[in-house]
Each structure stands twice: as structure tokens, then as C-alpha cells.
Amino acid sequence: MNFKDYIRIIPDFPQPGIRFKDITTLINNGPVYRAVIDALREAVADKQIDLIAGPEARGFIVGAPLAIALGTGFVPIRKSGKLPGEVVEANYDLEYGKDKLAIHKDAIKPGQKVLIADDLLATGGTIATTINLINQLGGEVVGAAFLIELGYLDGRSKLGDVDIFSLITY
Numbered sequence: 060m061n062f063k064d065y066i067r068i069i070p071d072f073p074q075p076g077i078r079f080k081d082i083t084t085l086i087n088n089g090p091v092y093r094a095v096i097d098a099l100r101e102a103v104a105d106k107q108i109d110l111i112a113g114p115e116a117r118g119f120i121v122g123a124p125l126a127i128a129l130g131t132g133f134v135p136i137r138k139s140g141k142l143p144g145e146v147v148e149a150n151y152d153l154e155y156g157k158d159k160l161a162i163h164k165d166a167i168k169p170g171q172k173v174l175i176a177d178d179l180l181a182t183g184g185t186i187a188t189t190i191n192l193i194n195q196l197g198g199e200v201v202g203a204a205f206l207i208e209l210g211y212l213d214g215r216s217k218l219g220d221v222d223i224f225s226l227i228t229y
């Protein structure tokens with residue numbers, strides 16, 4: 060199955076010059092959505108994983124079903140102001156702007172092994188910040204899994220020695 064056939068590219072969204080990779084057309088198709096989650100599960104099958112962490116919002120679309128497939132818990136990393144409990148927060152830059160992410164302080168116990176999941180790796184700003192938040196809680200990041208990697212933005216170089224898995228690259 061060629062996942063690229065199901066991803067729609069929208070030029071100049073959300074700002075001129077960005078070629079937006081729209082996954083709504085992929086997740087609209089049940090068998091293809093399931094095949095993506097199966098492929099990610101297989102890609103990380105050799106890892107010991109206690110928790111999946113996914114950044115809002117598209118990280119939930121990939122991370123929550125992957126957590127169910129692996130039988131782990133799921134930790135939502137949310138945009139600032141959305142989580143009700145005590146949080147740690149960090150600012151970051153992404154391909155088309157700036158934002159602030161937060162995690163509940165009690166979401167990860169020291170030493171727990173955490174796999175990050177998201178739909179897309181672009182500049183790496185979102186995931187570098189996600190790693191930072193997990194590390195602040197004492198979690199150990201064992202890898203990061205994506206449906207899409209934008210190789211031309213070299214987000215990998217921001218993620219240190221974290222193991223990175225992506226199903227397709229542009």
C-alpha cells in the first residue's frame with residue numbers, strides 16, 4: 060500500500076510557500092488508517108515501551124491508536140492552557156509559527172520508557188520540545204515514530220540520538 064496516494068498536498072496553507080501534507084484524506088479510509096497504525100506498531104516492535112506520548116492535535120490521531128495497538132497508556136502533550144492539572148511547559152518554533160506545549164507533571168514517572176508519536180516531522184521543533192518535556196519528568200525517550208518525514212527540513216538533526224521511524228518521506 061502506498062500511503063502517499065492517500066495524502067493530499069495543499070499548496071500555500073497555512074501560509075504562502077508551505078506545501079501542507081493533509082492526512083485527513085488518509086484517515087478517512089478505514090483500511091488505510093489501520094495499515095498505518097499496523098506499520099508503526101511493527102516498526103517499534105523490538106522496543107520496550109511503557110507509554111506513548113503524542114503532541115496535540117495530530118499526534119493524538121496517530122499516538123492514541125498506536126497506544127491501543129501496543130497495549131500501553133497514552134500521554135497527551137497539549138497546547139498551553141488546555142491541561143487541567145499541574146503542568147510543565149515549553150515554548151517552541153515550528154515550520155509555520157510558534158507555540159507552547161504542556162504536559163501534566165504526573166503523567167510520566169521517572170524511568171518510564173516513552174515512545175513519541177506524531178503524524179509528521181518537519182523542522183523538529185515540536186518533537187524537540189516534546190523530548191524536553193518528557194526528560195524534565197524523568198522519562199526516557201526510546202524513539203519517535205511518524206507517518207511522514209519532511210526530509211528537506213532535516214528535523215532529525217534537532218533530535219539528538221533518538222531513534223526515528225517514519226513510514227514515508229518527502
Ligand SMILES: O=P(O)(O)OC[C@H]1O[C@H](OP(=O)(O)OP(=O)(O)O)[C@H](O)[C@@H]1O
Nearest residue numbers: 115116117153154180181182183184185
Ligand atoms: O517539526 P515541526 O516543524 O515542529 O512541525 C511538525 C508539527 O506540526 C504539526 O502540528 P501543528 O503544530 O500544526 O498542530 P496540529 O497538530 O494541532 O495541527 C504536526 O502535526 C507536527 O506536530
Ligand SMILES: Nc1ncnc2[nH]cnc12
Nearest residue numbers: 077078079080154179181
Ligand atoms: N508541511 C506541513 N504539512 C503538514 N503539517 C505540517 N507541520 C509542519 N509542517 C507541515
